[in-house]
Amino acid sequence: MFQSNVFNYVNVLDKAADASWLRNDAIGNNLANVDTPGYKRQDVAFESVLKKALGSSHFKTTDAKVAELDTERLVPTVFTDHANFSYRLDKNNVDVDTEGVMLAENQLKYQGLMVGINQEFVNLQAVMK
Numbered sequence: 001m002f003q004s005n006v007f008n009y010v011n012v013l014d015k016a017a018d019a020s021w022l023r024n025d026a027i028g029n030n031l032a033n034v035d036t037p038g039y040k041r042q043d044v045a046f047e048s049v050l051k052k053a054l055g056s057s058h059f060k061t062t063d064a065k066v067a068e069l070d071t072e073r074l075v076p077t078v079f080t081d082h083a084n085f086s087y088r089l090d091k092n093n094v095d096v097d098t099e100g101v102m103l104a105e106n107q108l109k110y111q112g113l114m115v116g117i118n119q120e121f122v123n124l125q126a127v128m129k
Contacts, residue, residue, distance in 0.1 A: 019046035019076035037090035046076040
């Protein structure tokens, strides 16, 4: 049996898609609680986790960084965004317009990730033929 790194990018894209899905849930919760007094908006941290995991070495290629990446450490986390900030009297900091923009951005990101995953499998199929 031989070791292969053919799924390195697929694994990273999969983790990013999971984070995007989690962010979609967080945005949905924010929109559902727009009128809940004291509710603070939530978001998902993943991009910073990925950046840290990839490292800042300028002497390695992206392929090398992804090959060395431990995908088990790529865990998206939900956090309360601007917990001490509120521009409304009821202490809620959810803005419907901002959430709508974030939702659209996240949907585009998710669609792009799905295209990337599908393209990786198309590339694998081409190699196997």
